[in-house]
Amino acid sequence: MNLKKVILIQELNLGHPLKSYLIIGFALYAELTNQHLKRRVEIMAVREIRTGIYSVGAIDWDRRLFDELIPLPDGTSYNSYLIKGSEKIALIDTVDPTKEYELIENLKKLNITDIDYVIANHAEQDHSGTIPKILDVYPLAKVVTNPKCKDMLKDLLLIPDDKFVTINDKDTITLGNKTLEFILAPWVHWPETMFTYLREDRILFTCDFLGSHLASSDLYGADEAKVYESAKRYYAEIMMPFRISIKKHLERIKDLDIEIVATSHGPLYQKPEFILNAYKDWISDDVKNEVIIPYISMHGSTRKMVEYFVDALIKRSITVKPFNLTRTDIGELAIALVDAATIVIASPTVLVGPHPTTVYATYLVNALRPKLKYASVIGSYGWGSRMLEHLKGMLTNLKIEFIEPVIVKGHPKEEDYRALDRLADDILQKHKEHGVISP
Ligand code: FEO
Numbered sequence: 001m002n003l004k005k006v007i008l009i010q011e012l013n014l015g016h017p018l019k020s021y022l023i024i025g026f027a028l029y030a031e032l033t034n035q036h037l038k039r040r041v042e043i044m045a046v047r048e049i050r051t052g053i054y055s056v057g058a059i060d061w062d063r064r065l066f067d068e069l070i071p072l073p074d075g076t077s078y079n080s081y082l083i084k085g086s087e088k089i090a091l092i093d094t095v096d097p098t099k100e101y102e103l104i105e106n107l108k109k110l111n112i113t114d115i116d117y118v119i120a121n122h123a124e125q126d127h128s129g130t131i132p133k134i135l136d137v138y139p140l141a142k143v144v145t146n147p148k149c150k151d152m153l154k155d156l157l158l159i160p161d162d163k164f165v166t167i168n169d170k171d172t173i174t175l176g177n178k179t180l181e182f183i184l185a186p187w188v189h190w191p192e193t194m195f196t197y198l199r200e201d202r203i204l205f206t207c208d209f210l211g212s213h214l215a216s217s218d219l220y221g222a223d224e225a226k227v228y229e230s231a232k233r234y235y236a237e238i239m240m241p242f243r244i245s246i247k248k249h250l251e252r253i254k255d256l257d258i259e260i261v262a263t264s265h266g267p268l269y270q271k272p273e274f275i276l277n278a279y280k281d282w283i284s285d286d287v288k289n290e291v292i293i294p295y296i297s298m299h300g301s302t303r304k305m306v307e308y309f310v311d312a313l314i315k316r317s318i319t320v321k322p323f324n325l326t327r328t329d330i331g332e333l334a335i336a337l338v339d340a341a342t343i344v345i346a347s348p349t350v351l352v353g354p355h356p357t358t359v360y361a362t363y364l365v366n367a368l369r370p371k372l373k374y375a376s377v378i379g380s381y382g383w384g385s386r387m388l389e390h391l392k393g394m395l396t397n398l399k400i401e402f403i404e405p406v407i408v409k410g411h412p413k414e415e416d417y418r419a420l421d422r423l424a425d426d427i428l429q430k431h432k433e434h435g436v437i438s439p
Contacts, residue, residue, distance in 0.1 A: 046106045046109050046110060047219050049081070049203070049219070049260065049262070049268070050201050050203070050260075052083065052084040052085070052178070053081065053082070053083050053084075053198070053201060053203070054081065054082045054083075054084075054106075054110060055079060055080075055081060055219060055262075055268075056080050056081065056082045056091075056103060056106040056107060056110070057077060057078050057079040057080035057081075057093075057095050057099075057102075057103065057106075057264075058077065058078050058080075058095045058096070058099035058102035058103060059075070059077045059215045059216075059217070060075050060076050060077060060078065060096065060098075060099065060215060061075045061215045062075060063075050063076055066126075066213065070213075070237050070238070070330075070331065071329050071330065071331045072213045073329065073331070074213065074214045074215055074216075074226075074230055075213070075214070075215030076213040076214065076215060076265055076266070077214070077215055077216070077265055077266060078093075078094075078095035078096045078099055078126055078127065078264065078265070079093070079262065079263060079264045079265065079266075079268075080092065080093050080094050080095050080103055080127075080130075080264070081093070081205060081262060082107065082110065082112065083175060083178060083180075083198065084175075085174070085175020085176040085177055085178040086175070086176030086177040086178075087174070087175060087176030087177075088116040088117065088174075088175040088176060089112065089114065089115050089116050089117075089175070090115070090116060090117040090118070090119055090144075090173075090175055090180060091107075091115050091117070091118045091119065091134065091141075092119045092121065092196055092205050092262075093119065093120065093121055093122070093127040093128070093205070093207060093264050094118065094127060094128060094129065094130035094131050094133075094134055095126075095127070095129070095130050096125065096126040096127075096129055096130070097125065097129035097130055097133075099130070100129075100130040100133045103130055103133075103134075104133065104134075104137060107137075112138075114138060114140060114141075115134065115138040115140075115141040116140070116141060116142070116175075117141065117142055117143075117144045117165070117173065117175075117180075118131055118134055118135075118141050118142070118143050118144065119144050119145070119180065119196050119205075120143055120144070120145040120149055120153060121145075121149075121193065121194050121195065121196055121205060121206070121207035121264070122149070122189065122190060122192065122193050122194075122207040122208060122264070123145075123149050123152035123153050123156055123190065123192055124189075124190060124208070125156065125157075126264075127207060127208075127264050128153055128156070128157060129157070131143060131153065131157060131159060132157055132158075132159060135159070135163060141163075142163060142164065142165045143159060143163050143164050143165070144164075144165045144167055144173065144182075145164065145166070145167065145192075145194070146166065146167060146168060146169075146182070146184055146192060146194055147166050147168075148186070148191055148192035149192035149193075149194070150164045150166055151192075152190075152192050167182045168182075168184070169182065169183065169184040170182070170183070172199075177200065178198060178199075178200050178201070179198070179199045179200060180196050180197070180198060180199075181196070181197040181198075181199055182194055182195070182196055182197075183195040183196075183197060183252070183253065185209065185245075185249045185252075186245070187242050187245035188208070188209045188239065188242055188245055188246055188249055189208045189209070189238060189239065189242065193207065193208065193209065194207075195207070195209070195253070197256060197258075201259070201260075202257050202258055202259040202260070203258075203259065203260045203261075203262050204253070204256065204258045204260070204261050204262065204272075205262045205263075205264075206261060206262070206263050206264075207263065207264040208238065208239075208263070208264060208265065209239070209246075209249075209263070210231070210261055210263050210269070210275045210276075210279065211231070211234055211263035211264060211265035211266050212227060212230035212231040212233070212234045212263070212265060212266030212267070213230060213233070213234055213265055213266060214226070214227065214230035214231075214265075214266040214267065216266070216267050218267055219267065219268055220267055220268055220269070220270050221266065221267025221268075221269075224274070227266070227267055228274075228278060229335075230266060231266070231275060231278060232278070232282065232335055232338060233331050233334065233335050234265065234266070235278075235279065235282050235338065236331070236334035236335045236337060236338050236368070237331055237334045237368075240282075240334070240337070240338065240368050240369060240370060241367065241368055241369045243282075243283045243369065243371070246279065246283050247283050250276070250279060250280065250283070258272045259272070260272070261275060261276075282338050282339075285371060286436075286437055287339065287340065287341035287371055287372070287373055287434070287436050287437075288319070288339040288340060288341060288436060288437055288438065289317075289318055289319060289341060289431050289436045289437065289438050290318070290319040290320070290321065290336070290339055290340040290341060290342070291313055291318055291319070291320045291321070291340065291341070291342045291343070291344055291427060292320075292321045292322075292323065292333070292336045292337065292340045292342070292343050292344075293306060293309070293310065293320065293321070293322040293323065293343075293344045293345075293346055294323045294325055294328075294333060294343070294345055294346070294358070294361045294362075294365075295322060295323065295324060295325065295345075295346035295347065295358075296324070296325045296326060296346070296347055296348065296355050296357050296358055297346075297348060298348045298350075298355070299348070300411075301348065301380035301408070301410060301411045301412060302346050302347060302348045302378070302379045302380050304411065304412050305346065305378050305379070305380070305406070305408070305412050305416070305420060306322055306346050306378070308412070308417055308420055309344070309346075309378060309420045309423070309424065310322055312420055312421055312423075312424035313424050313427070315424075316424055316425070316427075316428045318424075318427065318428060318431065321336045321340070323336070323361075325357045325358065325360075325361050326357065330361070330364060333361065333364075333365075334364075334368060337365065337368060337370035337372070338370065340370070340372060341372065341373050341374060341430075341431055341434065341436045342372065342373065342374040342375065342376070342403075342427055342430070342431070343365065343372050343374075343375050343376075343400075344375070344376045344377070344378060344423075344427075345358060345361075345362060345375070345376075345377050345378075345379075345391055346358075346377075346378045346379055347377070347379040347387060347391075348379055348380050348381070349379065349380065349381035349382065349384075349385040349387050352381075352384055352385055352386045352387075353385075353386060353387060353390045354379075354387045354390050354391055358391070359390070359394070362391055362394045362395065363394060365395065365398075366394055366395050366396065366397045366398065367397070369397050369398065370398070372398055372400050373399075373400060373401065373430070373434055373436075374400055374401050374402075374403055374427065374430050375395060375398070375400045375401075375402055375403070376402060376403040376404070376405050376406075376423060376427075377391050377392075377405040377406075377407065378405060378406045378407065378420065378423070379407055379408075380407070380408050380409070380410060380411070380412070381407065381408075381409060381410075382409075382410065385407055387407060388405055388407060401430070403423065403426050403427060403430065404422075404423065404426065405423075406419040406420055406422075406423055
């Protein structure tokens with residue numbers, strides 16, 4: 001224990017032996033935690049991807065929520081890449097500001113004394129937030145990005161104007177024996193997003209695009225099934241609203257010779273077709289023979305309807321995925337939205353409208369803009385309900401056809417179960433007419 005801690009303990013020791021013990025205990029715990037963190041830093045190894053190209057970012061094993069909204073069951077990483085050319089050195093994206101220590105330490109391990117360019121593919125702070133620190137440590141570095149991203153970085157991080165080099169689509173900069181080409185890709189998340197292509201090594205740095213929230217010590221993600229699941233969750237939660245833009249940008253890069261896709265979250269891909277084919281499937285207009293049912297029930301009436309309806313869909317060979325909104329991970333709901341043809345929202349009535357938790361889920365569905373084709377509503381009410389109008393009015397982003405709902409007074413009765421059978425028949429018929437593919 002160092003002198004500073006001993007003095008602190010003496011200053012806070014008010015004479016009571018138990019209090020003194022607690023303070024000493026806390027100080028020891030803090031010291032142990034600090035050692036633990038230092039060991040973690042050692043784990044954040046610099047990895048050489050190709051000669052002169054290094055992964056220098058940070059893995060965030062413990063993060064469980066992103067944007068105070070998105071669950072991260074598997075943590076995440078903030079990938080940053082250092083490229084040493086024969087004449088100049090570039091850093092591609094940085095890390096979340098909570099991890100700036102790891103990035104700076106990794107650069108020290110490589111004995112980097114100067115950086116010429118910091119390439120900013122995206123302005124969001126989990127990638128750009130350590131740029132100010134890099135500019136402090138490497139004062140000659142310039143931030144290379146497109147005009148839109150420059151404006152955003154000035155607003156978000158207060159980076160001075162004279163620190164920027166502005167590039168446009170297809171522009172290049174040379175590092176000597178290595179060439180960076182910039183491909184503007186607006187709206188694969190934000191309006192300023194872009195990719196950087198390292199020509200000589202055929203590496204495409206895509207930042208958020210094609211990424212996954214997956215903390216892993218494998219640089220390339222050896223467990224393909226896990227990477228697929230994490231990448232699909234990531235697409236569902238972050239990229240799905242930009243499906244149309246993504247189609248356009250995938251088309252633009254289809255002839256690019258890519259050997260490695262290096263994203264800024266999760267493992268890299270040394271088989272680019274793995275993730276590119278997955279995206280082609282997710283963004284396609286095809287929907288599957290699936291119904292998802294986000295539901296909530298207060299006194300059991302809506303639950304009875306959901307249970308009956310799930311059974312009715314199974315009998316008709318339709319894949320059904322119910323999500324109890326009181327306990328579901330919204331990421332799981334988002335994943336299901338990538339493929340499903342139909343959503344049936346199930347809710348009781350609260351003060352003539354839908355239950356507030358249903359409102360939250362419906363708002364999210366609308367914001368994520370899945371390729372759903374059909375929607376309906378089931379649920380119950382005590383004395384009156386305008387639930388259907390509310391929920392319909394919340395799904396205006398979606399090009400969907402509404403199928404006749406089943407909203408019942410109180411506990412469902414025999415005729416209500418028959419109405420649920422009719423709804424299941426209608427969905428089956430619609431799926432057949434649309435030619436949905438089997439999951
Ligand atoms: Fe990973 Fe849009 O930030």
